[in-house]
Amino acid sequence: MxxxxxxxxxxxxxxxxxxxxxxxxxxxxxxxxxxxxxxxxxxxxxxxxxxxxxxxxxxxxxxxxxxxxxxxxxxxxxxxxxxSKEPGKEEIGQLIHSSLLGIMGEFQRYLKRDDVDPRKDMISLSSVVLLLSDEEFQEFFGKLGELYSSVLDHQPDGKRKPRKLTLISSPVTEEKKKKEGLGREERKC
The missing domain is CATH 1.10.10.10 (Winged helix-like DNA-binding domain superfamily/Winged helix DNA-binding domain)
Structure with a gap:
């Protein structure tokens, strides 16, 4: 295979x-x-x-x-x-597409529930364009990894509930850089 x-x-x-x-x-x-x-x-x-x-x-x-x-x-x-396999463009594209469809499916299941309250559930969408060298970007991801690690082993205590955080690093096209520049876009529901 x-x-x-x-x-x-x-x-x-x-x-x-x-x-x-x-x-x-x-x-x-x-x-x-x-x-x-x-x-x-x-x-x-x-x-x-x-x-x-x-x-x-x-x-x-x-x-x-x-x-x-x-x-x-x-x-x-x-x-x-x-x-052991180096993914090609097609595999990478399929993986991204499938991952995004999975996220959309999770939101669809969430929105079908009777008890939907995006503010209470702290649903948010945030996007930011950063200007970083490769080394700075790796350091940034390392710090994020440390932050994730600090909470990954939390056990249920009556107050905690599962929360899913999805991080996507995407390319910035030259056209987008010219139109939008650097900055942040955040939407809280």
Whole structure:
């Protein structure tokens, strides 16, 4: 299986959500993942899990016997087959497209709920164009990584709730630089 095939497997929105779950929780059973992805039918979830396992993107780390069946505990494969492949323009474009569709899907599911309150839920959208050298940009990302690391291991305490923060670094076209210049655009709902 080449990098293009693997990229297509990963770029499915449901499989991306499975990978995100395993990234966040380190491991999980199909039942646990299904509780988080409650909008995905069970049969579809099992099919997506099998596809990810067959592709070598997730692996079974434990098997538990439960009521005459075997429950598998999965984790992301540390030897990710995608890591050894250099993605081409098409794969990168598909990954970006799929990621953005996944984010849009999460917002659609959020907006279908009865208890939607964007201000209370602190939904925001922020965009800024920074003028940084490659070294400054790497240092900036390093500091962001440290900030993320400082809160990644927080445990539930009654006040905390899951919050998803998506960071996208995108190119700035020459046309956009001329029209908009540097600065910040922020929208809070």
């Amino acid at each position: 080449d990098g293009t095939d693997l990229a297509k497997i990963v770029m499915n929105p449901v499989r991306m959500r499975i990978a995100q779950y395993l990234l966040l929780h380190e491991h999980g059973t199909t039942v646990q993942i299904g509780e988080e992805l409650s909008d995905v039918p069970k049969a579809s979830l099992y099919r997506h899990m099998r596809i990810l396992e067959d592709a070598g993107l997730i692996q079974v780390v434990q098997e538990n016997k439960k009521r005459g069946t075997v429950e598998k505990v999965y984790k992301l494969n540390q030897d990710n087959p995608l890591d």
